[in-house]
Amino acid sequence: RRLSAHICKELEQFVDFLDLRTNLLRKMEINVVEAEKRTGKNTVNMQETYTVYLIETRPAETVPEGGTPATPDTLWRRYSEFELLRTYLLVTYPYIVIPPLPEKRVSDAYLEGKVKNLYKFKFVWHKLSADNLDPDFVERRRGGLENFLLRVASHSVLSNDEIFFHFLTEGWRERVLETGFQDKADSRLKSLSAMFRVKNPDKRFTALKHYCDELNTVISQLLRVRARVADRLYGVYKVHGNYGRVFSEWSAIEKEMGDGLQSAGHHMDTYAASIDDILEEEEHYADQLKEYLFYTDAVRSVCRKHELIQYELEMAAQDLTHKKQQKEELATGTVRVFSLKGMTSKLFGQESQEQRESRLAALEQSIQEGEEAVKEKNTECQEFVRTAWEDIERFKEQKDKDLREALISYAIMQISMCKKGIQVWSNAKECFNKM
């Protein structure tokens, strides 16, 4: 009886596990826990080194007292697979703001930051270059990838996607290729890069696009300023380390002042060392901002899709109008619009009644098809606008909440830094008093 009860419980959990109707994250814990270097042959049969990330999933359940949590399922994925997943989601859900991935490559700014600090103060030319295998970069990426998965898993629509589920749990490559999304991706890429003018875009989308442009600019600037400020602050703290060294040397030649100087020097060393943790924490704030910087691209993508559909609608409507005019001309015999047939009939004489009637019939058919097309496109457009705007409202709320929290956590970080400063300088003052 105990066995069957146990099996029942397992089955229950299994069923719950498969129930994807509700928010996936409520049912499943997702973590990207580790990163590892691998070497292997790439598509052109060349040896390459890349990083894989370990994804852990387990059912989200309350662990009984004294019990151990269930062992998670694990699998390894590399960055390019995450990219593939995201492209699939982009194509499959064009009306959704798809969460962004962390940076693909080490950016110049990242490298600059690392080099500057090491060069200035450590005088050790170790780790001058940072590539995609640089441990700090890999760690930041790991966090970003986990964040991406959590964002998708907590989205009411995206979390129900089967391909996403397979990405997390088992072989997904064949499945994702089966969907044939890559063709859609190619055509979408072409259309997105095409230049076209939309006559009547939904004003909200236009405004949203402008907002995204502004947000992108301002966050980029903020990140640049933050990096420069961090660099300077690093300098200030580290130079205090020199006080530590000199005070120590000085204390050796003094009698009464010696002890006070020596211990003050230690506090200066502490002060200088404290900046590393402070800036490490600040990196998280930068990452939060960066995520929304990348989000602006995702939102612009949705706006672009709307414009595309709207454009197609306008083209279809234009085409219909054109055909209707043609029909009118044919019916009344007036030539309002230049056509080769019209010219040739003028030059070579009128066509026969039969010809005219067959042409008219073809046009009627075409007009009917055109009207269907316009109707369909109109529905598609309206549906897109409705669903997209729904997700955009959701995104806006998420953005306001997340960024407000980011600002608050930044304030908390500053407070922590101030408290450390008060501590160190109060201690130093005590030591100076003993001089």
Added chain:
Amino acid sequence: MSGQTVPADFSGHMLDLDEDEDLEVFSKNTSLADGSSMPNSPSSLVNQYRLEEDEEDQQYASTKDIFITVDNPESHVTAIETFIMYRVLTKTTRSEFDSSEYEVRRRYQDFLWLRGRLEENHPTLIVHPLPEKFVMKGMVERFNDDFIETRRKALHRFLNKISEHPILSCSPHFKVFLTAQELTSHKKQGPGFLSRMGETVRAVANSVRGLRSRPEEFVVMQEYVEDFSNKVSSVDKVTQRIIKEQREYVDELKQYSPTYIQWAGSEEMLAEPLKGVASCVERCGKETEDQIQHMSEVLVPALHEYVLCAETLKAVMRRRDNIQAEFEAKNEALASRKVDQEALQEEVDALADRVELANNALKGDWSRWQSSMRHDLRSAFISTAEKNVEYYEKCLAVWESFLLSQRVEPMEQRDGEDVS
């Protein structure tokens, strides 16, 4: 038994001195204080110096009987040159001063003259340094406001240091400097150029000859002076570097606020917290500027002063060495020459006394100086540490008030929603 009685005794004698004192002082044992008719023997002088060692500066402060301020720099333009005159105000209860208050105007050259005379009369006493003639780095213009203010403060300190020195403050030159309306006539008197030259030539000759052996305590002192000079210079450099880094930090920080404000312009819900952060960052920037200012006004001048002191100490040690060398040279001559032994013996004896007095003067002043240095630098460091604590406390308050405003807001929002 406080050291304050020493100057008081001297002052009684000083009233008897006439203006020719300077000439006499030069030809006499220069290690003596400015009282010429000194009944005390060198040994009793030593005893009095030893008392200084235990003196705490606080005692001086509470029993201070002379207050000097240097202020009111004014530009003076003549046909030949332009220079700054400072007002020197003296308030004193010392009996050797005829009045209780004096106001004179002095220029930097006058201070140089005073210090020169003090060093001349007391070659192995540690005379506080003056601010430098020019500022080498930064090519600061001589009449730049900051430069003048920095110099004024240093001149003020110089005079106060002299007034706190038990021996130097009794110097007639010091009194003349503080009281005479016209200093020019006093400057003209004193040892002539030629006799000064003679002294320098002798000093150079003696240093070339070299010392037989320096007494152990002065060897130790010499080593300390070398090390101290290095360390204080290092601390000075580190401090300058910190200020430079801080200034660059503040410059970058100033970019933060406008960016946050720009962002706030395109947001609705986020506008308020963004503006809040902008204002916090701006306030912290101002506090940082304050802190830099404090460091520049308190720690930098204090350290700089002691960098200059180190050079003074080196000069004092050199002069002591020269006095010893001069004696040794004459002593040697005595051993070799047979002619005029008696006269030479007298000279050698006088020089021997001179050496002893010089050494004792230095020994006495040494511990006084060390104690003063410890006090000055300690208070400068304490002040800096206090300011830093204050700086972080102010920034803490700024960010905490921001947090508070953010915690209140959601509740207000909810109320708004309920109402609607």
